Amino acid sequence: MAEQETDLNELMIERRKKLDDLKKAGIEPYNNDFVRSHSITEVLDNFDKLTAEEKKVKIAGRVMALRDHGKSSFADLVDLSGKVQLYAKKGEVGEEKYSLFTDLNIGDHIGIEGTLFETGRGEITVRIQEFKLLAKSLRPLPEKWHGLKDVELRYRQRYVDLIVNPDVKETFIARSKIIHGIRGYLEEKNFLEVQTPLMHPIAGGAAAKPFTTHHNALDTDLYLRIAPELYLKRLLVGGFEKVFEIGKNMRNEGLSRKHNPEFTTLELYQAYADYEDIMDTTEELIKTVAEDVLDDLEITYNDHKIDLNSWNRMTMVEAVNNHTGVDFTNVSTLEEAKSLAEENNLECEEKVSIGEIINEFFEEIVEEKLIQPTFITQYPVEVSPLAKRNSDNPAFTDRFELFIAGNEIANAFSELNDPIDQKERFEKQMEQREAGDDEAHRMDQDFIRALEYGMPPAGGLGIGLDRLVMLLTGSESIKEVILFPHLRPEN
């Protein structure tokens, strides 16, 4: 207590004094032996039955309001399930217990035993017979009807945010339901859930800067994973035909409304499937989950009405043509592509391929306009180092990304399983790395070795779960869907 003295304000001193007084009076402020008979919502829902049997209920929760009327007193008690009003009468509980009750502070946890009645205004209320402090609260809670608004405090002290802002709790319950729904859907389809390493000797499976760490006993540097992809594909080589993993990826990059350094993804791989099968799966998966969580396939996000009943599919070249009028179908030289970029004010001087320029057009101009669910297919091979080439046009890959509300939700492709082509693609990436692109993919010899044993043709999918949760909960910042988002350390 002494070391905390400096940041104690008047309100906290007051509460510590109360705590000391309780202890002096021999009252335990942190009781541990209270057993509930009902949750608060169970009490409210079974009012008729419980009163008919004149049954005592034992409930526990946090005191969120106190209304002292002299010789009687009301309080609001809140648990996870809901809120109920308490009523204590001096003549019924006795002077000593009554004054303990009125001495409670907002924020205290108590357990109470009592019977139910209905007040004159029709509110179901528990008449207290016995009560016990379960945890004395030593800090004042934020204001009761504006809640806690300061976003920095909300994220740093998420526990307070959760206490006073009910919507926040709803968001994280929805997040849990979404992830639970995904698991249920995939298990139904006989996918095997696996866990692959978080610490990688080579950070692969995505274009990103990794966090570095060090293993002392092995005296070797390791990278926190930027994607589980290459490990999951090794499992296809091993004979698992349908696998998925839900977990964290870490990327050492900037923070934004859409980016947290650690984020959660679903990746799944299915042998003997291709990207079109995966497209069907993606659509069905998201519809299923949305229906679970929202009971509705029409959602509003960022003032956009989004209809999850209708999903568009178009190639990247078509999408660029539709939104910019620039048709790359017959563009065959890099010079031509560069001059088109220049006409459209896109900086493409360092780009070394037509594919990268098409991708630039798409990312810069088209992406944000894709509000309704849209699968963009046929990505240029240069920006898709792990995807299989299209058999009719090898400059493009059998890949899609899903966009909803202008955000990328999913990335998927027919997996490249030709070890020689894969090795060449890694070598191209290595050249880019040497040319200064420190986000280019790294060569992974063991992964090539695995492919050389033979990986069955397969479709793979990655979904950014944080972004999916944002979409389905109407959250405009990724920090709203991550319980403890990354912030600069305090002090």
Add this chain to the structure above:
RNA sequence: GGGCCAUUAGCUCAGCUGGUAGAGCACCUGACUUUUAAUCAGGGUGUCGGAGGUUCGACUCCUCCAUGGCUCACCA
């Protein structure tokens, strides 16, 4: 990292062209035996984000710094 904005009581916020800090909630004291944003009477609990500067005088003007938000760049 660049640009813009914000930072005043535990919380939500006022505070005018520079004159020495306020409200509501919360908290404490008292009244009140069915209230529910309970009410009534009293009590202000503050390094005005930090450090400099200008000024007789700074919450207010200037500079720098810190933290956060939005945004741009990079990325999912």
